[in-house]
Amino acid sequence: MENEIEQAKNMLDTISGKLKGYLDARDNILDNEYVQVLGDVSKVVGLLRNASTLIAQKRFEAFLKGFKPNDIPTETQLAKLRDYIDNEEKAQFISDTLSKILLSKSTKSCTILGMIMYEVIENKQNISLDYLVCIDALMNLFDKDIDNIKFLYEFFDTTKTGKFFASSKAYKEACKNRDIDTNSMELTLEKAVYHQVVRRTYEIDLDLDIDVENPSFSDGQAENDEYYSKSSPGKLLYSFIKKVT
Incomplete structure (x- = not known):
């Protein structure tokens, strides 16, 4: 079990790197002038992280429940996610869906986001406008x-x-x-x-x-x-x- 979890973590690192490759993602939070004005950057970032840890964990657990009911995502399933990301449009879709986990106002929404991602990846679907509209709506629903x-x-x-x-x-x-x-x-x-x-x-x-x-x-x-x-x-x-x- 422990080995399987470690393999899943390694796969997540691979997926993250692949998304960055397509989207040229950069983390500029530490360079933000408002953060710097507040003084100790590490304390500011620490406050933000501590304030959102519990809610983020709850949202992510709900997402995983939809993405892989009653279990943690396996390496095989994560490999499907990795292989699904083969162009910029799909990279944006996956990144946007994942980002909405933290922005969501509802645990039920997060579960549905997981189900949507699972269905799209499992069926190797192109992203239709209906799915995009659903995902946008879910971020704003209680x-x-x-x-x-x-x-x-x-x-x-x-x-x-x-x-x-x-x-x-x-x-x-x-x-x-x-x-x-x-x-x-x-x-x-x-x-x-x-x-x-x-x-x-x-x-x-x-x-x-x-x-x-x-x-x-x-x-x-x-x-x-x-x-x-x-x-x-x-x-x-x-x-x-x-x-x-």
């Missing part, structure tokens, strides 16, 4: 957002059209039955639309009595109602969410 998105996509499947109006009685009743706070859901919806994992469209409901000869004297009004529906990246994200919640 655990509660992920639970809410799961509820939304389950609710979509209960509707005849695959969409729902924000003001619909059925939607409000579904939230009530699942004990979901509508204020929380409203925040998640705004975030989900912004990050393209839910689509929002506006539909005009015409209720007019038009006077053809004198349109200005027509009665009635046009109501502009918004409705939500699935998006392609959202479907992909939901397929992963179902596995972690």
Whole structure:
């Protein structure tokens, strides 16, 4: 077991070197003028590291759970990761995904990031826009957002059209039955639309009595109602969410 862990560490060093080769990565933190102004650089860096150690460990453990469920990544699996990195685009994808582990606001997000990386590498896939959108969204989702998105996509499947109006009685009743706070859901919806994992469209409901000869004297009004529906990246994200919640 110890030998296997050492081999995995050596493989990680190889992967790190390969990423740097493609991206010409450099660590400039010690040269930052704001760090230098604070005085003792070692103390500043030490403070930053100590402040983030626990959260970073928790996030990385969640990522590994998705990348290799119930086990540590084996040398064979890491070798697949190393071999997958064969151009700049893939190097950027792997580096960007790994960096989002620390930037993520959710342990569930980190687990899904691990699952995405595993699936892409295992199937030797090119990086589609749907995956990139999912990864970007995951960095900004809280655990509660992920639970809410799961509820939304389950609710979509209960509707005849695959969409729902924000003001619909059925939607409000579904939230009530699942004990979901509508204020929380409203925040998640705004975030989900912004990050393209839910689509929002506006539909005009015409209720007019038009006077053809004198349109200005027509009665009635046009109501502009918004409705939500699935998006392609959202479907992909939901397929992963179902596995972690």
